[in-house]
Amino acid sequence: xxxxxxxxxxxxxxxxxxxxxxxxxxxxxxxxxxxxxxxxxxxxxxxxxxxxxxxxxxxxxxxxxxxxxxxxxxxxxxxxxxxxxxxxxxxxxxxxxxxxxxxxxxxxxxxxxxxxxxxxxxxxxxxxxxxxxxxxxxxxxxxxxxxxxxxxxxxxxxxxxxxxxxxxxxxxxxxxxxxxxxxxxxxxxxxxxxxxxxxxxxxxxxxxxxxxxxxxxxxxxxxxxx
Amino acid sequence: xxxxxxxxxxxxxxxxxxxxxxxxxxxxxxxxxxxxxxxxxxxxxxxxxxxxxxxxxxxxxxxxxxxxxxxxxxxxxxxxxxxxxxxxxxxxxxxxxxxxxxxxxxxxxxxxxxxxxxxxxxxxxxxxxxxxxxxxxxxxxxxxxxxxxxxxxxxxxxxxxxxxxxxxxxxxxxxxxxxxxxxxxxxxxxxxxxxxxxxxxxxxxxxxxxxxxxxxxxxxxxxxxxxxxxxxxxxxxxxxxxxxxxxxxxxxxxxxxxxxxxxxxxxxxxxxxxxxxxxxxxxxxxxxxxxxxxxxxxxxxxxxxxxxxxxxxxxxxxxxxxxxxxxxxxxxxxxxxxxxxxxxxxxxxxxxxxxxxxxxxxxxxxxxxxxxxxxxxxxxxxxxxxxxxxxxxxxxxxxxxxxxxxxxxxxxxxxxxxxxxxxxxxxxxxxxxxxxxxxxxxxxxxxxxxxxxxxxxxxxxxxxxxxxxxxxxxxxxxxxxxxxxxxxxxxxxxxxxxxxxxx
Numbered sequence: 001x002x003x004x005x006x007x008x009x010x011x012x013x014x015x016x017x018x019x020x021x022x023x024x025x026x027x028x029x030x031x032x033x034x035x036x037x038x039x040x041x042x043x044x045x046x047x048x049x050x051x052x053x054x055x056x057x058x059x060x061x062x063x064x065x066x067x068x069x070x071x072x073x074x075x076x077x078x079x080x081x082x083x084x085x086x087x088x089x090x091x092x093x094x095x096x097x098x099x100x101x102x103x104x105x106x107x108x109x110x111x112x113x114x115x116x117x118x119x120x121x122x123x124x125x126x127x128x129x130x131x132x133x134x135x136x137x138x139x140x141x142x143x144x145x146x147x148x149x150x151x152x153x154x155x156x157x158x159x160x161x162x163x164x165x166x167x168x169x170x171x172x173x174x175x176x177x178x179x180x181x182x183x184x185x186x187x188x189x190x191x192x193x194x195x196x197x198x199x200x201x202x203x204x205x206x207x208x209x210x211x212x213x214x215x216x217x218x219x220x221x222x223x224x225x226x
Numbered sequence: 227x228x229x230x231x232x233x234x235x236x237x238x239x240x241x242x243x244x245x246x247x248x249x250x251x252x253x254x255x256x257x258x259x260x261x262x263x264x265x266x267x268x269x270x271x272x273x274x275x276x277x278x279x280x281x282x283x284x285x286x287x288x289x290x291x292x293x294x295x296x297x298x299x300x301x302x303x304x305x306x307x308x309x310x311x312x313x314x315x316x317x318x319x320x321x322x323x324x325x326x327x328x329x330x331x332x333x334x335x336x337x338x339x340x341x342x343x344x345x346x347x348x349x350x351x352x353x354x355x356x357x358x359x360x361x362x363x364x365x366x367x368x369x370x371x372x373x374x375x376x377x378x379x380x381x382x383x384x385x386x387x388x389x390x391x392x393x394x395x396x397x398x399x400x401x402x403x404x405x406x407x408x409x410x411x412x413x414x415x416x417x418x419x420x421x422x423x424x425x426x427x428x429x430x431x432x433x434x435x436x437x438x439x440x441x442x443x444x445x446x447x448x449x450x451x452x453x454x455x456x457x458x459x460x461x462x463x464x465x466x467x468x469x470x471x472x473x474x475x476x477x478x479x480x481x482x483x484x485x486x487x488x489x490x491x492x493x494x495x496x497x498x499x500x501x502x503x504x505x506x507x508x509x510x511x512x513x514x515x516x517x518x519x520x521x522x523x524x525x526x527x528x529x530x531x532x533x534x535x536x537x538x539x540x541x542x543x544x545x546x547x548x549x550x551x552x553x554x555x556x557x558x559x560x561x562x563x564x565x566x567x568x569x570x571x572x573x574x575x576x577x578x579x580x581x582x583x584x585x586x587x588x589x590x591x592x593x594x595x596x597x598x599x600x601x602x603x604x605x606x607x608x609x610x611x612x613x614x615x616x617x618x619x620x621x622x623x624x625x626x627x628x629x630x631x632x633x634x635x636x637x638x639x640x641x642x643x644x645x646x647x648x649x650x651x652x653x654x655x656x657x658x659x660x661x662x663x664x665x666x667x668x669x670x671x672x673x674x675x676x677x678x679x680x681x682x683x684x685x686x687x688x689x690x691x692x693x694x695x696x697x698x699x700x701x702x703x704x705x706x707x708x709x710x711x712x713x714x715x716x717x718x719x720x721x722x723x724x725x726x727x728x729x
Binding site for chain 2: 016053182187
């Protein structure tokens, strides 16, 4: 998988490049809009990460010009602006997703993966991790074959965690997916719900599936470790 | 927030101008009337005096002068012949020492007997006298005639002032009535007349009232009256322009600042996350990194909130307005937060009788509810702090329809906010109790966001608090009274509403 990163802030691009490289992606970094556009037109990238504030040509124009020739490559916008107007304009111009700085790297990874696997998305009716099973049709959850009763929010939370196994999900990501952005800043609600969910899923089981990643968020582990 | 719709001003410019104008006119009229009255009175008096002195002089010159030649009986006979049939309202009398030589008949209308009038004292020079005879005013002219033999004959001519006083009385009555009528006419006329030049002003005021509620883009219409009003309109428009510039500048500054802050925050966050991946990191290092990451997270939230407030206040935030049931939204939001309250063993109560429809951006309105309910939970001490009797109603959320407004109230049983702090709680970064809110983890922006969102919906928010007994936050929003089945057909009605609102 080859990714083009258009970002003029060297430290940010270095950081993102390192992170993506660690996930075994090949990354080209361009700091200039015009050069970036040339690269985007010359090579068949699987994904383009585009910062909006670029020298010589703005990110928005780069986006529009890429879309004129290439309708298919997924484009993820990284930006420090987050007004609703901006977002609407970006989606109208052909952006696939949008990430506001400062972002958790975990969140960037979740979105990159989601864009790259677009098409054959895992829409199977049952999510299964180890001995934990979630049936999307009946909305039933089983651990070690035993049924676990969850509230609606606990169910959504678990579904979101199970869709992204082994991936750290920040509180903000969880808030935006399971609640909505009006709950921004009320991150302690995530902690409370995760605690409740954990007591229902993990209590009485030797292997704890829901783990806390200090300073970042939560993740669900597929391999039962220590 | 700004309770000054135009119609609440009792004394309009029009009334004031008319009052002034009528008052000044009254003064002028009174002065003029006094002048007329005094002038007429003087004129009448002088005419009477001239008549009286003329009569006396005629008697002296035509008759008394012939005394040495023709003798007293002839003279008196001539005088009697000339003056006996004198008109009823004046008299002539000749006297010498205390002896009356001749007197005309008594005056009628009013009846005054000549005999009732004291004889004039001996005088050297002619003079006018005014006397009251049985409460009737009489003016006399006494002319001492020095005969050749040294005798002095007093020639007296007098008249009742009744007629003159009557005339003056009528005059003053006529003047008063005319003045009052003129003033009434002037008041109505002036009030009506003021309407025309003031009309553009009223239009201007109404327009100005609406500018700046949503955005400043509009300008006042210039009515080409060619006078001060047109100048005022131009001045106001230039002022709005400067205001707009400074707001735009402020907005740009905030936007740039938050953008500039976000890039370093991204780097800090990314690099610390990366560091946390390093294996076998000392526990202390992990601790420090995690703690710093939390602070980065907090700064990001502050930057986001500031940006949101700036955009809302500058009117630059797009609102997805639709008709929604505030009661239902409040209930569901409260249910989402119930677990947080239960963690602290606090009870949440919801009070609402009916659907209360408002036109609002659902996500923003939800943010208002989340912030307010979360605050109430944060600042109400946990269940075990209260004695059993107080239990059961720690936090209540109520939605009511009051007139054409929707009222949302969130009441808690917290420590309350001191009276000095109350006016500032909606200010950015204000914390009523620094230590406590820090423990609760707020950034001091929650209520500022609430205020901005509510203001962007043409609503108002207020807070009341009693120390030790709790706090109530009240939000007033315009209500959609004729809710036309807004549950399913949201799209159409909501769309029309939002366009109306944004324009």
